[in-house]
Amino acid sequence: MNKKLYVKLALTNIKNNSLMFRPYLFTCVVVISLFYIINSLVNDKALKTISGGNFTIDVMKFGSILFTVLSLFFLLYANSFILKKRKKEIGLYNLLGLEKKHIRKLLILETVLIAFSTIIGGIAVGLVFNQMVGMAMSAMMKVPLTVSMISFSAIIKTIVTFMLVFFIIHLFNLKQIHSVRVIELMKGAQIGEREPKAKFVLAVLGGILLITGYFLSFTVKDPKLDLSEMITAIVFVVAATYLLFIAVSIVLLKMLRKNESIYYHKNNFTLISTMLYRMKQNAVGLSNIAVLSTATLIVMTTTISLYLGVNTMLNNSFQFDVSINNPAENKQEQQQLQTFIDKNKDRYDVEITSPASYRGGQFAADLTGDGKDDFFRILPMEDFNILTNENISLASDEVMLLKDKETAELQSINLDNKSFKVKNTVEELPIDTSLADSVDANWIFVIAPLSGEFAQKVDLVNSLTMYQDFNVQGDADAVSDFSHAIADEAQTIGYVDVEAKSIYKESLLVRFGGLLFLGIFISAVLFVETALMIFYKQISEGYDDRNRFAIMKKVGMSEKEIIKTIRKQTLIMFFAPLTVALLHLGAGLPLVTKIIGIAAMDNWLVVLGSGLFAAIIFTFIYGVTYLFTEKNYKKIVKY
Amino acid sequence: MMEILNVQNVKKVYQSRRGAKVEALNDINFTVKKGEYIAIMGESGSGKSTLLNILASLDDVTEGEVMLEGVNYKHIKNDELAAFRRQHLGFVFQDFNLLDQFSLKDNIFLPLVLAGLSVKEMNAKIKELASTLEIEHILEKYPYEVSGGQQQRAAVARALITSPSLILADEPTGALDSRSAQELLDLFARFHKAGQTIIMVTHSVYAASKAGRVLFIKDGKINSEIHKTDMDEDITQQIFDMQSAAVAKRSIL
Secondary structure (H helix, E strand, O other), rough: HHHHHHHHHHHHHHHHHHHHHHHHHHHHHHHHHHHHHHHHHHHHHHHHOOOOHHHHHHHHHHHHHHHHHHHHHHHHHHHHHHHHHHHHHHHHHOOOOOOOHHHHHHEEEEHHHHHHHHHHHHHHHHHHHHHHHHHHHHHHOOOOOOOOOOOOHHHHHHHHHHHHHHHHHHHHHHHHHHOOOEEEEEEOOOOOOOEEEOOOOHHHHHHHHHHHHHHHHHHHHOOOOOHHHHHHHHHHHHHHHHHHHHHHHHHHHHHHOOHHHOOOOOOHHHHHHHHHHHOOOOOHHHHHHHHHHHHHHHHHHHHHHHHHOOHHHHHHOOEEEEEEEEEEEHHHHHHHHHHHHHHHHHOOEEEEEEEEEEEEEEEEOOOOOOOOOOOEEEEEEEHHHHHHOOOOOOOOEEEEEEEOHHHHHOOOEOOOOEEEEEEEEEOOOOOOHHHHHHOOOOOOEEEOOOOOOOHHOOOHHHHEEEEEEEEEEHHHHHHHHHHHHHHHHHHHHHOOEEHHHHHHHHHHHHHHHHHHHHHHHHHHHHHHHHHHHHHHHHHHHHHHHHHHHHHHHOOOOOOOHHHHHHHHHHHHHHHHHHHHHHHHHHHHHHHHHHHHHHOOOOOOOHHHHHHHHHHHHEEEEHHHHHHHHHHHHHHHOOO | OOOOEEEEEEEEEEOOOOOOEEEEEEEEEEEEEEEOEEEOOOOOOOOEEEHHHHHHHOOOOOOEEEEEEOOHHHHHHHHHOOOOOOOHEEEEEOOOOOOOOOOOOOHHHHHHHHHOOOOHHHOOOOOOEEHHHHOOOOOOOOOOHHHHHHHHHHHHHHHOOOOOOOEEEEOOOOOOOHHHHHHHHHHHOOOOOOOOOEEEEEHHHHHHHHOOEEEEEOOOOEEEEEEOOOOOOHHHHHHHHHHHHHHHHHHOO
């Protein structure tokens, strides 16, 4: 056969199967363009230089690998649907005298055509949207990125990666064709499948696993400590999801069928029996969709929460806009910085408020006697009196503590085998005590006389650190500029450490902006691919259902009733996994809150809001897919 | 006897996508009296399937009228068509067209469920019918679990359970072995004797010879017909003659 004929045949094949190929091609283009964009942004020079940028680059690189693997899996899945639908056509070619090697040649040509057009299309779309996505990322991270027009390295990487992906897909195609006999190819769709057996034991097991999984996810207190519990919860819920669709659905449907007054009603009759009949092939597919949807929702919720929670997180870790600390012997440098601050605050049009200047030191020892070392910060009694305008005096073996959950109960603390009486606890201190609430480790704030025994035991006098905490009031940009100026000056002077809320915020925004960005990317890919999966599932069923509905029409089912049944059927098939995913998300929210808590953020309202937002977006996109699929399904069924 | 079906000047023209017109039926006229058993014979492409679809109200006519029990198909509203079909027509197909998802019983119940009957009424209706058709013992089985003959008998039960005015059978013996085909034809004869009106499209001379009247359709027209004076009359030879005459005519052309 000559080459031209092959090309013509391949093109005609793609055109004639356009209903099946179009969503596949669309998905390929979307995935390829996203891949190009992500790889072009990773090369951004500005991103490499900013604080937290490398973290973001690593995360994005990881993300691009993750979604390539996911995409391969999905494209294979979609492709197998297309091939199944085309088996008859391929069988016909075989019957007409095309040998397997000719068919192989034809398939290669088709794959090459698809690969060629979608890679070019994907890169073209990527080039167009690259700038826009770059700007969106800049806005999210609040840093100006210089997005290059064309990234050749990204183009090459995209081409190589997806040539490989298409090659793997092609190998799978060949394997499918190879293992099938002509007569089977000609038959196409299968006939007379037995209805699934009700598996009560599995259904009950599914119920138990689900409840246990949910219960575990509610009871996990500290995700770091209860890691195994958390993983068990996740495994249980995933397993329960599969059992839910495989066993529970069938048991439920059979129960409905047993009830004659429900079953023999014209609205339910065909619906229940078709669902029961279809569930066998659908259960795993629906479970996959439910699990993927849940993953998408959780990824979205987590990343949105982290991003929106930046301010909560900042306030939890910074009580003052600027904190300066330096060893006591570098007092001169500190004063130099102080002069700089005093001199420049007017120039930046900001005011310094609630300044607190004190000495102290940070140590670690087992104070509470529980066998674990505690971190603690000593605030000399003398400095405490100055800060609070009080006149407290403590004996050499007495201390005071900042009150929190742990210290409230303490009568005494130990250091070096010596017990110190806790004379009192104070509700709050006018200094930065955010360490006391730190999620990583609870710091104990100890107030002790400078010359007392407690201070002597840690040799406080010779390791004194000086602290300066203050707030900066003024325009947000001015505060940020001023903070940067102080930090830069401290760097020049040396020996003085400066931590500023606004600087930390910038790096957090870059990190979480990057994470959010990636979260959206991964979610987008999962969205598109989940939609694709549902589409193919429903469409391939449409071909099977076509005959069924033709019979029903002859037996006396009106077009209206047929449409009603189709709508109900698709609605259930579509929204059952979504409902399950939303349920999982709801049950998973407390866990998400706790996981995010590791990053010093525990605002459950933010998590709830993000979860709702993710759910709405997901449901919307899902709904659009539903409408599109239903339209095409109806077209197929109504011959 | 009362006239049940009246087909007058029916013409059906299909328009192909390119605009070419194909005349499938031209000037079809015939009437069917209540309780008649009619066979329609014709070669592939003669228009007999089109005619059956029109009688089944699945397809509409280009010109002419079809009236079943005094109701003109043209006057039935679109959303009432399904109900009309359910009440007046019963279908038996060559490949049975039972639904795999239903047990035989549920397949038979399908038109009744669509009509909104109660379980009690349905059970009452199926009882006698199932025993006549000898499928009582397999009612709970699924189509793929029983033989072709049993499937076709279930399909007949589905067609009859609504007590339709007219049974339309499309090559009902086409997919059956000779024994099952004989059984089915015997059943048709029994129902006919009980007063059931049947129109059967068939290729089989033997099947057609069991009908009371045979219409021959060729190139969209009713060419000729054979009337039995007595149901026991053997018209096999006449049918053969008619067919060979048609072939002879063609060879002259």
